[in-house]
Each structure stands twice: as structure tokens, then as C-alpha cells.
Amino acid sequence: MGRYVARRLLQMIPVFLGVTLMVFLMMYALPGDPVRALYGDQTYDPAQIAAIKADLGLDQPLWKQYMDYLFGLVQGDFGQQIASQVPVSEIIADALPITARLALLAFAFTVVFGIALGMIAGLKAGRPVDTAVLIVTLLFISVPVFVLGYLAQFFFGHTLGWVTPVVQDSDNWGELLLPAMVLGSLSLAYVARLTRTSIAENLRSDYMRTAVAKGLPRHRILSVHLLRNSLIPVVTFLGVDIGSLMAGAVVTEGIFNINGIGSELFEALFRREGSTVVGIVSLIVIIYLAVSLIVDLLYAVLDPRIRYA
Template sequence: MGRYVARRLLQMIPVFIGTTLLIFLMMYALPGDPVRALYGEQSIDPAQIARIKADYGLDQPIIKQYLDYLLGVFQGDFGTQIASRRPVADVIGEAFPVTIRLTIIAFVFTVVVGVSLGIVAGMRAGKKTDTGVLVLTLALISVPSFVLGFVFQQIFATSLGWTTPTVQDSLDPSQLILPGTVLASLSLAYVARLTRTSIAENMRADYMRTAVAKGLPRRRIISMHLMRNSMIPVVTFLGIDIGNLMTGAIVTEGIFNVQGVGNLVYQALSRREGATVVGIVTVMVIIYLFVNLIVDLLYAVLDPRIRYA
């Protein structure tokens, strides 16, 4: 197990470098000048622009800029915002916890509701309950998240008055429940359908018939045999989905005025603040890589036949 983890950690290095380099080059290729954008329509001395670029290292070749950024990341320095002159690490530190809370709410909702619906539908495959779950999940997949967000605002905020249409305090977890539900809707549908298919398939497996023939209690058959084998593909999807929820929060945060990473990315792109965008992507890549490592290790917990040499 230890050698496997060490090998996976080493494999993360080229993935991390390749991803951050790609985003860095994409930000460099965007049209516009971030220093010139600070002054809008005002006239400014070109010498002053050159001096500011030199202060931030923007006058260096792109590869030199990336290497300097990479060296700074390993020291905890993600660069400095040009507009506010604040360290990018401080800016991310303020916005990221909000998105993490929103992602956790959406993830818990996805797991609890999505897996429950999938289990009910899978154990009653072909019946009315199964059909109802399939219709519901198909509707959630078909409706874009921004449309669902406005519908939820109209129903739960405007009509019922259970909450405010937009988030007033992004640090209050209770106000993130509605946007978290909207964020989780698409993932919930996929988890429910994946769980349903896995449960229905394993219900017909030989080992299930053997367990029933041995006279094992139904609760033990479902919890120890059916669920553990059926959850392997679901756990794989959920591991990948954490990254999808964090990136999908950009749209949801815009609809509900959540002051998280999504709002920060939008402002950074509009001002062409490459350091901020690359810093956010760097943090997300690190989270994504370690979550996938944890998912791979969970395989051995769910299925005793899986061993990592």
C-alpha cells in the first residue's frame, strides 16, 4: 500500500505541472493588457506601464514567468493581484472557504438523496417507483442549472418566502442550502441513475442468489454484499464530481450572489488577472488529485478482492 501511494504521489507531479502550465499559457494568450486595463480610458506614460510590468515580472518571457510562479507556489506564494496589490493567497483564502461550504452542502445532498433514490429504484426495477425516479432524474439532467436556479428562486424565495432570492451573508451555511441544492441537482441525477443501474445489475448476480440460498438475513445481504459491490462505480463518480461541483459553483454563485471562488474568477477574468485565475486552478488541481487518490484507496475498503501491492 505504501509503495502504491508513493507511486501515485509521484504521478501527480507531471499532472500538476502540465495543468498549471496549460492554464498559465491560456491566460497569457488572452487579448488585452492587465496593467493598461487598470487605468481604463485614462492616458498613461508608457514608461510607467513598463515599470509596473517589471515590478510584477510581466516583462519576462512566459516560461520564466511560469517557473517563477511555480517556485513561489512551493513557498506558499501565489503571486500578487495587480489591481488591489494584495497577495493572491489572501484573496483565495477569503473566497475559497465559501465555495468549500457550498460544495460540501451540494456533495452531502448528492450522496444522501442521489444514492437513496438509486437504491429504491434499483431494488424495484421495472416498477412504478423505478419509472418515477428515472423521469425525475431525466428532468434534472435536461434542465440547465441556471434555469433551475431561477425556478428555485421563484418557488422557494418569491412564492413561499422560505428564504431570500440571493445570499445576503456568504459565511452563513443556512443561506447556502438553496444554491447548494441547485448545484447538486445534475450530480444527484447522475448518481441516482448510476446507483440504480449498479443495484439492479448486482441483484441478478450469482453471489446474491448464493447468499439468499444460504439463508443469510436480508439486511446482511443488502449491506454487506449488495451495497459494497454496487458502490464502487458510484464512489468513482463521486470522487470526480467533487471537482465538477467546485467548478460548477461559478454559475450557481453568480445566480445567488455567493461571494466565493466563482465571483472571484469572473472578476479576475474581466480584469485579466492571470495570477488569480491560475492560483485558483492550482488549488483546485491539488484538491482534485488528492481526492482521486482517496477514492482509489477506498476501492480496497469496498471490495476485499482489490489489493494494492
């Protein structure tokens, strides 16, 4: 196990370097000058612009800027925002808890309702309940998140008045519930369909017939034998989905006026704040890689037949 974890950690290094380098190059390949944009339509002194670039290291060759960023990242320095001169780490520290709460609620909504719907549909495959679940999940997959967000905001907020149309307090878990449901709707549809397919397939397996023939209680057959083996593809998707929920929060946070990582990333892209974008993306990549490793280790827990050389 230890050797496998060490090998996976070593494999993460080129992945992290490749993704951050690609984002770094794309940001600095965009047209425009973020330092010059600070002055807007006002007149400016070219010497002052050069001094600001020298202070931020933007006058260095691109490879030197990237190497400086990596060395700073090892020390916990995500760079500095150009406009506000605030360290990117402080911006992330303020916005990350908000997005984490939103993603956690969306993840819980996805896991609980997605697996429950998928299991019901799998056990009732071919029946009206199964058809209804497939239609509802297809609807969630077909409708874009921003359309679903505005519909939920209009129906539950403006029409019924059950919730506030926009989030006024990001620390209030109750106000984040509707945005979390919108954010997790697409993931719920995929989880339900994955669970349904896996359940329906494993129901026909030999070990299920053996468990029934041995006279085991139905709840033990369903929970220990059927669900446990059926969750392996679902866990794989859920592991990747954690990072997707944080990255996909850009649209949801914009609709519901939530000042989280997604909002900061959108504003940084709009202002061409390369250091902020690369810093936030680096954090999301780290979360992706860490969760991917945890998911691989969970395989052995779900299926005792899986062992790591």
C-alpha cells in the same frame, strides 16, 4: 500500499504541471493588457506601465514567468493580484471557506438523496417507482444549472418566500441550502442513475443468491453485500465530483450572489487577472488529484478482492 501511493504521487506531478501550464498559456494568450486596463480611459505614462510590469515580473519571457510561478507555488505563494496588489493566497483564504461550505452541502445532498433514490429504483427496477426516478433524474440532467437556479430562486424565494432569493450571509448554512441543492442537482441525477444500474445488475449476481440461500437477514444482504459492492462506480464518480462542485460553483455563486471561489474566478477572468485565475485553478487541480488518490485507496475498503501491488 506504500509503493502504490508513491507511484501515484509521482504520476500527479506531470498532470499538475501540464494543467497549470495550459491554463497559464491560455490566460496570457488572451488579447489586452491587464496593467493598461487599470487606467481605463485615463491617460497614462508608458514608463509607469513598464515599471508596474517590471515589479510584477510581467516583462519577463513567458517561460520565465511560469518558472517563477512554480517556484513561488512550492513556497505557498500563489502570486499577486494586479488590480488590488493583494496576494492571491489571501483572496483564496477568504473565498475558499465559503465555497467549501457550499460544496460540502451540495455533496451531502448528492450522496444522501442520490444513493437513496438509486437504491430504491434499483430494487424496484421496471416498476413505476423506477420510472419516476428515471424521469426526474433525466429532467435534472436536461435542464441547465443556470435555468434550474433561476427557477428555484423565483419559486422558493419570490413566490413561496421560504428562503431569501439571494444569499445575504455566506456564513449561514441555512441560506446556502437552496444554492447547494441547485449545485448538486446534476450530480444527484448521475449518482442516482449509477446506483440504480449497479444495484439492478448486482441483484442478479451469484453471491446475492448465495446470501439469500444462507438465510442472512435482509438488511445485512442489502447493506453489506449489495450496496457495498454497488458503490464502487459511484465512489469513482463522487471523487471526481468534489472538484466539479467547486469548479461548477461559478454559475451558482453568480445567481445567488455568493462571494466564493467561483465569484472570484469569474471576476478574475473578466479582468484578465492571470495570476488569480492560475492560482485558483492550481488549487482546484490539487484538490482533484488528492481526492482521486483517496478514491483509489477506498476501492480496497469497499471490495476486499482489490489489492494494490
